[in-house]
Amino acid sequence: MRIRKYRAPSINEAIAMVKETLGPDAMILSTRKLGEEGRGSLFEVEAVPAGDCHAGSDGDALGRLRSELMSIKQMIRVLDHSNGVMEELVKNPALMQLYGRLLKCGISAPHVRRLLERAGCFNGYATQSADILHRRVINEIGKAIRVKEIFEGEGGGKVIAAFVGTTGVGKTTTIAKLAALLMLKAGKRVGFISIDNYRVGAMDQLKTYASILGVPCFPAFNRQDLSFALNRMERAQVVLIDTAGQSQYDLDRIDQLRAMLPSGLSVGVHLLLSVSTTEVEMDNTIRSFEPLNVQSIIFTKLDEAQTCGTVLNQMMKKDLSVSYVTTGQNVPEDIEKATRRNILKRILYHR
Secondary structure (H helix, E strand, O other): OOOEEEEEOOHHHHHHHHHHHHOOOOEEEEEEEEEEEOOEEEEEEEEEOHHHHOOOOOHHHHHHHHHHOEEHHHHHHHHHHOOOOHHHHHHOHHHHHHHHHHHHOOOOHHHHHHHHHHOOOOOHHHHOOHHHHHHHHHHHHHHHOOEOOOOOOHHHOOEEEEEEEOOOOOHHHHHHHHHHHHHHHOOOOEEEEEEOOOOOOHHHHHHHHHHHHOOOEEEOOOHHHHHHHHHHOOOOOEEEEEEOOOOOOOHHHHHHHHHHOOOOOOEEEEEEEEOOOOHHHHHHHHHHHHHHOEEEEEEEOHHHOOOOHHHHHHHHHOOOOEEEEEOOOOOOOOEEEOOHHHHHHHHHHOO
16 A cells, blocks of 8 residues: 655645645545644645555455545545634544544534534543544434424323424425324324415315325314314314415514414424525524424425434524424335434434
């Protein structure tokens, strides 16, 4: 294996030299700060051409070695997002690799840094092995994940759940999935109410699902209709309310929805967020729907997203709990009840 060493006044310049001579697919073996050269720092990077990690008689060993190395592309990602922590990362290549991996998972740089700080990666633990660092950081991610059970009523009483979100986020399909799960796995009696008075055919879609599942389904056009429909659901143990899709920027419509929900009944409001949208849009959506007193988040369309790190980003930014995630259009298969274990798996190993 032909190991090359590159030295430069900054880590960025050293990486640029590696990329120029060995190409963007070269693998980083190590990085370190050598000390001072004149008045400035001197950094050294050891690297090998990508082909050297494939060639040789012991293919399995070299394959394992390659999986432990950091590519130039990953290193550049770290350099672009390492504000103020590069000195610490240079001390331990395993820590730098972990930093890059978390960024690749879609976890934002400030939250990656916070997780590493909580795990002690920037103090005495910084010299620990990759396995130890990895376990400590995974433990911190697990602590940041909050999940919520939304269908356990107090004393076994009726549960009323309204599902809100932007247009096209998958509310009606998600309601059908939840109803099927509740009926088939929990043996619950379920009912549907639609207060989606804007979308053409919205009630027809919900009625179709209701017919397939054999559950009652009523429309409601105002608060009085909604109260009447709820009274007719006296036998149902769980009532699922489908609402109209609202633009996160149409605050008047969101306020109208808030006014329609009966204040005298315990209605749990659950916000659906598509993981395939941008983080900025997620932030705006959560902020706009906050007046509805959202109790949990249901993340949808995980199958359409390259990474799921935004799920963790939202939980670390807001006091939010996740109740379910959806992974496709199939009813009822493509839905999972949120647990710390499956959310962690989705974040770290989604692709």
